[in-house]
Amino acid sequence: MKMTAQGLTKEYARKSGNANRFTALHPLDFTLETGALTVLMGRSGSGKSTLLNLLAGLMRPTGGTVLAGETDLFALSDRELSAFRNAHIGVIPQGQTAIYSLSVLENVLLPYTLTGSAEGEEIARAKALLERLDIAGLADISPADLSGGELRRMAIARALVRQPEILLADEPTADLDDENTATVCKALQAAAGAGAAVLMVTHESGAEAYADRMLTMQGGVLSE
Amino acid sequence: MKQNLAYRNLKAKPVRTAILVVLTALLSLTVCGGTLLVSSLRTGLSSLEARLGADIMVVPYEAKTKSNLESVVLQGNPGYFYMDMSRYEKIASREGVGQISAQFFLASTSSGCCSIPVQIIGFDPETDFTITPWIRRSYGGALEPGDIVVGNDLNAFVGDTLTFYGVDCRVAAKLDKTGTYYDAAVFTSVETIQQLIASSLDKGMNDFAGIDPERVVSAVLINTADGYSIEEVLNDINIHVKKVKAVQTKEMIAGISDSLRGTSDLIGVLIAAVWVLGLVILLLAFTMSVNERRREFAVLRVIGASQGKLAAVVMQEAMLTGLCGAGIGTGLALIGVAAFRSALEAQLGLPFLLPGAGRICLIAVLSILAVLIAGTAAAAVSAYRISRIDTALILRGDNG
Ligand SMILES: Nc1ncnc2c1ncn2[C@@H]1O[C@H](COP(=O)(O)OP(=O)(O)OP(=O)(O)O)[C@@H](O)[C@H]1O
Ligand SMILES: [Mg+2]
Numbered sequence: 030m031k032m033t034a035q036g037l038t039k040e041y042a043r044k045s046g047n048a049n050r051f052t053a054l055h056p057l058d059f060t061l062e063t064g065a066l067t068v069l070m071g072r073s074g075s076g077k078s079t080l081l082n083l084l085a086g087l088m089r090p091t092g093g094t095v096l097a098g099e100t101d102l103f104a105l106s107d108r109e110l111s112a113f114r115n116a117h118i119g120v121i122p123q124g125q126t127a128i129y130s131l132s133v134l135e136n137v138l139l140p141y142t143l144t145g146s147a148e149g150e151e152i153a154r155a156k157a158l159l160e161r162l163d164i165a166g167l168a169d170i171s172p173a174d175l176s177g178g179e180l181r182r183m184a185i186a187r188a189l190v191r192q193p194e195i196l197l198a199d200e201p202t203a204d205l206d207d208e209n210t211a212t213v214c215k216a217l218q219a220a221a222g223a224g225a226a227v228l229m230v231t232h233e234s235g236a237e238a239y240a241d242r243m244l245t246m247q248g249g250v251l252s253e
Numbered sequence: 254m255k256q257n258l259a260y261r262n263l264k265a266k267p268v269r270t271a272i273l274v275v276l277t278a279l280l281s282l283t284v285c286g287g288t289l290l291v292s293s294l295r296t297g298l299s300s301l302e303a304r305l306g307a308d309i310m311v312v313p314y315e316a317k318t319k320s321n322l323e324s325v326v327l328q329g330n331p332g333y334f335y336m337d338m339s340r341y342e343k344i345a346s347r348e349g350v351g352q353i354s355a356q357f358f359l360a361s362t363s364s365g366c367c368s369i370p371v372q373i374i375g376f377d378p379e380t381d382f383t384i385t386p387w388i389r390r391s392y393g394g395a396l397e398p399g400d401i402v403v404g405n406d407l408n409a410f411v412g413d414t415l416t417f418y419g420v421d422c423r424v425a426a427k428l429d430k431t432g433t434y435y436d437a438a439v440f441t442s443v444e445t446i447q448q449l450i451a452s453s454l455d456k457g458m459n460d461f462a463g464i465d466p467e468r469v470v471s472a473v474l475i476n477t478a479d480g481y482s483i484e485e486v487l488n489d490i491n492i493h494v495k496k497v498k499a500v501q502t503k504e505m506i507a508g509i510s511d512s513l514r515g516t517s518d519l520i521g522v523l524i525a526a527v528w529v530l531g532l533v534i535l536l537l538a539f540t541m542s543v544n545e546r547r548r549e550f551a552v553l554r555v556i557g558a559s560q561g562k563l564a565a566v567v568m569q570e571a572m573l574t575g576l577c578g579a580g581i582g583t584g585l586a587l588i589g590v591a592a593f594r595s596a597l598e599a600q601l602g603l604p605f606l607l608p609g610a611g612r613i614c615l616i617a618v619l620s621i622l623a624v625l626i627a628g629t630a631a632a633a634v635s636a637y638r639i640s641r642i643d644t645a646l647i648l649r650g651d652n653g
Pocket of ligand 2: 078199
């Protein structure tokens, strides 16, 4: 499922400073192609997370639309948008994202158990993902006992478990060593290979090697 | 595999969960305990009203000062006063008098003559309309000469023999609890009490002011006839019958119902205060517990939880803790009131009678419901507040 943004723009209200509105994203048209890994790079504060969160429907744009396939995300009700995200969009947000009352495996299964239940097939898929990301041994312990890199890989497994048609990853390799960075990039590449539209925001220059398409963000403006 | 997030969240934070349970327990303890107290006082008062069961009570004039009418009639302190039977006949002949019956009081003493010091109340089964209906509930038979009926608090049982002024009396029945001072009294028929009065006179123990013991009356109870007002009949008796004092029974218990109203108002205010405080604390507790996990909730939104789903999780947490807490609190209130009811009764100095089992159940269920609804509403408010914030803003707000 491809994603299309049209005239997408975001302004933030700023509590201090001269201007009380700050344009984090200038109007942009953008398409996230299926079956490809798109890598978005740019300096800190350039607006990368802003774009990714808008594409994920996690905040409302100041202007413009986001289409996921034929679906206009911001025309949906909260309930519809939530259900759509659950079924079609895998998101790996920046920062820590563990639910600490659940075990690592249960965290990974959340996309299923949040709306229904996870049976043998789903559990097997979750375990295979943990295996591939090299944290299979941690399945039954609490996320509180995991290192930053392990937590990140858990979040990636969770975003991949429903095999979403769209995958949005915000600095998924931030806490990882070279070996694990490679593992994660390969996993995202595999998802793209399976037909998903994948966007990865990163500072990692090594990511270029896996990218089907490279984008750069600078001061809220996107360039190829 | 299914996951109950609410349950898992509670289990993961035992201290926070325990605090919420204790808080809801306190809330339901006060509401259930307080309501039980108030309704026990109300039941006690209506029980007392029913016991008096007459519009007007006529007593010898000097009773108001001499033995203190209220002390004997309302508080059941052993005491007596008498007038001649001719007064009764005079009163019965007045216009507007409907039902009328005489009562006879005698106090037993703690000296060798009597088994226990109590107030003995005699009534005439032929005419009585206040005591008989109530005795009927515990005892269907007729009272033979020498038979007595004992109040619930007395340490005597059916078949026991109690001795008053040398006369052996058989306990024919024991009354149900009334919550009034009548629980400590002994009832008997007019024949038996006349025998007791005569016997006490023989022993030189009572002062009858020259009245023939066969012809004494302590009080006359009256219901007015249709078409006559209580005031009318009362004034008529006070003016035309000498040496007696007619009083309205409602007025006699006015003091009690006043202080009862005062007490239940006070309890009401206390309940309200605890509730306001409890609701504020509940709201704070849930807001804190949700705020502390705002990042987790944002992550659930990322995975596809709707605002409604988040609210459901938090409300379910509130429901689970509320059910536990309200169960414990209500249970404690029931046990507490049952265990300390004698102490409460003595402390309050008011008629106190636990309502029936059905009513107690209703009070318990309603208190549990009230606490559940309050807790769930508090949770819903905090969940709603958090789910209105853009998920992306929460996620960037504290990059944990
Ligand atoms: N809620 C907000 N209120 C005000 N300004 C904001 C808000 N969120 C982001 N900004 C501003 O918008 C700009 C873009 O932020 P964004 O998070 O998209 O950057 P980024 O490219 O993801 O940076 P990083 O690489 O550090 O994650 C920044 O200058 C930031 O200060
Ligand atoms: Mg960012």
